[in-house]
Amino acid sequence: MAKPASIPGLNPEILAWARRRAGHDVATVAKRLRKSPEDVRAWEAGDASPTYVQLEKLAYEIYKRPLALFFFPEPPEEEDPEHRFRTLPAFELARLAPxxxxxxxxxxxxxxxxxxxxxxxxxxxxxxxxxxxxxxxxxxxxxxxxxxxxxxxxxxxxxxxxxxxxxxxxxxxxxxxxxxxxxxxxxxxxxxxxxxxxxxxxxxxxxxxxxxxxxxxxxxxxxxxxxxxxxxxxxxxxxxxxxxxxxxxxxxxxxxxxxxxxxxVPQGVVRELAGRGAPADDEIKTFATQLKVSREVILRRLLDRGVVSRQHYEQKAAEWTDDYFERRRKSGGGNYYNTQGVYLGKRFLALGFQQLYRGVISRAELADVLGVKATSLDGLEQRMLAGTG
Known part of the structure; x- marks a missing residue:
């Protein structure tokens, strides 16, 4: 079988840059493409080239980048999380998922x-x-x-x-x-x-x-x-x-x-609850329900006042988190337009559609701004006008 031809103008430096910025290691990318890690390293070193189909998969499915980016003469300027989030330790930054x-x-x-x-x-x-x-x-x-x-x-x-x-x-x-x-x-x-x-x-x-x-x-x-x-x-x-x-x-x-x-949880509420000593779970739940906050926030405020121990706080917080994710696992999905409306927010949607109505941007441009397909705009518009969510 003939060796696949290289892709003219493909920049191997950007292949490596896009992988690192996406948070993938070489082995993960190779597995997604059903290639060996050596193949991916060769592409990034400029010693070999992916096929056009493989490049499309790298761009659109794995790295989530426009195809044209891989033909730029150098990587674009883009601030990375390691520089933006300086209050997160290096070992936590390294754990940020793709x-x-x-x-x-x-x-x-x-x-x-x-x-x-x-x-x-x-x-x-x-x-x-x-x-x-x-x-x-x-x-x-x-x-x-x-x-x-x-x-x-x-x-x-x-x-x-x-x-x-x-x-x-x-x-x-x-x-x-x-x-x-x-x-x-x-x-x-x-x-x-x-x-x-x-x-x-x-x-x-x-x-x-x-x-x-x-x-x-x-x-x-x-x-x-x-x-x-x-x-x-x-x-x-x-x-x-x-x-x-x-x-x-x-x-x-x-x-x-x-x-x-x-x-x-203002100080007056904390004093009221702390005055009762170490509260039972039911008491914490009652205050949390009244204030529409998590039980963990209530318990954290009591921890800060020395009413409960850190060990007790961490144990209960982990227990309550596990309970939530177990309940959520059993729940179903929702309506696409309602979900997207909640994700984007009414004010952002309104800004986008206002510019569309004024002729400042096209439907294709609005879809790009909102991160949705153009065919979804009518449903999002109806949701926005209904004022729900």
Missing amino acids: DTRLKIRDACAKQIALHELTGGRNPAERLVFRDLASTPDSDPAGVAEKLRDYLGVSVEEQRSWRSAAAALARWRESIEEHGVFVFKSSFKQQEISGFCLYGEEFPIIYLNNSVAKTRQIFTLFHELAHLLLRLDGITKRDDSYIGHLRGEEREVEVFCNAFAGAFL
Whole structure:
């Protein structure tokens, strides 16, 4: 059999760059292509070449990149997670799954799209990330109190919401009203609860829709804290990595955890519960249900006050997380348009369709901005106009 011809203009340097940026090792790529690791190394060294069909699979299915990129003279400038998320230790950054890295790239694309859709100006009248800008040595409880006043949401209103899903929708709406767009997606890497990307005009928060609604609420405010500090950040379900941080990086994560907890479970509530001594599970569940937060957040606030031990906290947190994922495993899927609408958010959808109605962008361009097929636009438009989710 004749040896396949090389592909003129293919840049082997970009083959290697795209693999590393996607978070794949050579063995994984070789297995996906049913080739040997030696073959993939030869392609990246320029000693051999994939077939055009193999290159298409590398581009579209494995690395999630446009085919034309592999013919560029050099890799494009693109900031990698290792430089963006400096409060995550190197060993945790190395564990970021390809799917998580893809979500980060999607978030970067969303930031660019926001600039293009708005002419580079945030449409919100007030910008929380500027008005409440903080530093790691700020008092997290004090900043949390200021945020409550700023958003105009009392503890009584928080208690009145009918469910955690309703609370998440309300908190998301309130934060987006003040200049921070919030996106969602289902992450394969379940231990990642979400992340944020700072920007002078369009900071964004990206939540893992696979975790419990109460966990998403905590992540929303943990990441908002990062943005108030003008930093990118990632929230992991297990935050034991904080013990490996030093200096300002550690101060940042301690601040973000304390801020989110103080905002969602104010000091008065903590005093009320702590006054009863070490609470039973039923008591914790009652308070968590009232405030639409996780039992873990309630217990963490009690841990910070010395009411419960760290061992007890970690044991219960792991137990409650396992219970949630077991229930979720047994649940079914949902409506595509509702899901995409929730992922993208009403404000982002509205911005996109407004530009379409004005003739500024085409249907194909809007589909590209939203990350959907053009055939899905009508369904998304109907959902947006219905105002659901």
